[in-house]
Amino acid sequence: MGPIITAIETVTFEYPVDHVAPNPLGTGLQYRPGARTDLTTYAVRIETDTGVTGEYVGGTAPGMAQVRSSAGALLGRDALERERIWDVLKRTLRKFDGTGIGPIDIALWDLAGKHHGAPVHELLGTYRTRLPAYVSTHAGGEDGGLDTPAAYADFAVDVRDRGFPAYKLHTWRGFDEVDIKREIETVRAVAERVGDDMDLMHDPVCEYETYGDALAVGRELDRGGYYWYEDPYRDGSKSQHAHRRLADRLDTPLLLTEQTRWLEPHADAIANDATDFVRADPDLDGGITGAMKIAHVAEGFGLDVEYHLASPASRHCMAATRNTNYYELGLVAPECPTPHSEPPVYDTYTDSLDAAEDGRYPVPDGDGLGVTYDREYIRDAATASTRVER
Numbered sequence: 055m056g057p058i059i060t061a062i063e064t065v066t067f068e069y070p071v072d073h074v075a076p077n078p079l080g081t082g083l084q085y086r087p088g089a090r091t092d093l094t095t096y097a098v099r100i101e102t103d104t105g106v107t108g109e110y111v112g113g114t115a116p117g118m119a120q121v122r123s124s125a126g127a128l129l130g131r132d133a134l135e136r137e138r139i140w141d142v143l144k145r146t147l148r149k150f151d152g153t154g155i156g157p158i159d160i161a162l163w164d165l166a167g168k169h170h171g172a173p174v175h176e177l178l179g180t181y182r183t184r185l186p187a188y189v190s191t192h193a194g195g196e197d198g199g200l201d202t203p204a205a206y207a208d209f210a211v212d213v214r215d216r217g218f219p220a221y222k223l224h225t226w227r228g229f230d231e232v233d234i235k236r237e238i239e240t241v242r243a244v245a246e247r248v249g250d251d252m253d254l255m256h257d258p259v260c261e262y263e264t265y266g267d268a269l270a271v272g273r274e275l276d277r278g279g280y281y282w283y284e285d286p287y288r289d290g291s292k293s294q295h296a297h298r299r300l301a302d303r304l305d306t307p308l309l310l311t312e313q314t315r316w317l318e319p320h321a322d323a324i325a326n327d328a329t330d331f332v333r334a335d336p337d338l339d340g341g342i343t344g345a346m347k348i349a350h351v352a353e354g355f356g357l358d359v360e361y362h363l364a365s366p367a368s369r370h371c372m373a374a375t376r377n378t379n380y381y382e383l384g385l386v387a388p389e390c391p392t393p394h395s396e397p398p399v400y401d402t403y404t405d406s407l408d409a410a411e412d413g414r415y416p417v418p419d420g421d422g423l424g425v426t427y428d429r430e431y432i433r434d435a436a437t438a439s440t441r442v443e444r
């Protein structure tokens with residue numbers, strides 16, 4: 055019998071980020087020098103009868119609503135029975151997107167590491183301890199920053215000179231018609247400047263209006279020798295049929311499944327040849343348990359999994375996975391070297407561009423996730439909190 059869960063606490067808190075502004079659709083941010091935006095994030099803490107705790111910072115608003123509605127059912131449960139808890143939550147949340155499983159599962163892995171006196175990657179089974187990274191840009195702006203093909207190429211040169219082995223573009227978003235000519239010019243400008251030196255990826259974040267646009271940009275990616283083409287167009291990366299057709303016509307491998315929730319739909323996308331690389335996100339895909347299940351499904355099909363965005367959980371998953379290539383250092387831009395998703399609450403941990411050694415990041419080696427949080431900051435910046443206890 056492991057430690058028994060006695061309380062679950064959630065805190066919603068805010069932090070400011072410089073040089074970014076909401077993009078015109080409000081989905082994510084774009085680099086805008088001089089701007090300042092307040093972002094909201096969440097902290098989850100699970101307490102047990104032995105005094106060992108598990109903590110997690112991150113998550114989405116729907117996910118936190120699910121955490122809060124599930125918390126009571128977890129009181130009195132053995133905190134080491136992650137697989138059983140995962141399965142119960144999957145069943146309970148089956149009508150929703152399941153993004154509440156991630157924060158609970160990641161906090162439970164942190165707790166298990168502290169209980170056993172080992173880092174999470176060691177509990178999973180370590181494969182590597184240094185993670186080669188790609189720099190993943192913010193969306194383009196119109197008024198400074200990443201606002202032209204040349205600006206993207208200049209940043210790529212900077213990233214290459216810092217020693218990063220790979221670079222991914224997020225280009226423009228908005229209500230207006232997409233400027234496909236500018237998209238093509240941008241992927242071409244970057245390939246011309248650094249294509250011989252780095253792996254390049256392109257992620258339009260489902261922005262292109264038509265299959266034809268997706269194909270046109272894809273053909274330029276083929277010319278530039280891009281490493282992958284991610285979430286190209288407005289089907290929202292939902293159509294397995296369309297992406298199989300796209301893959302038939304392009305040389306550049308596709309990366310889908312970032313907008314796919316749950317394990318089984320990931321497996322279906324692979325089995326239906328809708329993607330080459332497989333996305334998994336510990337936060338959104340059922341925690342470290344869920345992301346590792348997706349990694350192993352991909353492994354069984356002989357494919358690679360690529361973990362979404364930078365976080366302590368992504369680092370531990372990647373450290374324990376053979377069939378993966380790059381850690382996603384994003385979203386960043388000139389003047390904002392730290393991902394906007396990183397609140398200033400970590401003790402020594404950071405995903406800043408400046409913290410990379412030769413384009414690589416270490417996996418934290420302390421117990422659990424190996425990070426400690428500034429609880430005072432979280433308390434002072436809190437806008438809401440809940441606590442359920444036995």
Ligand SMILES: O=C([O-])C(=O)C[C@H](O)[C@@H](O)C(=O)[O-]
Nearest residue numbers: 081082190257259312363384
């Ligand atoms: O692969 C990625 O880095 C992304 O897709 C980042 C995007 O900003 C994503 O968060 C989104 O869809 O808004």
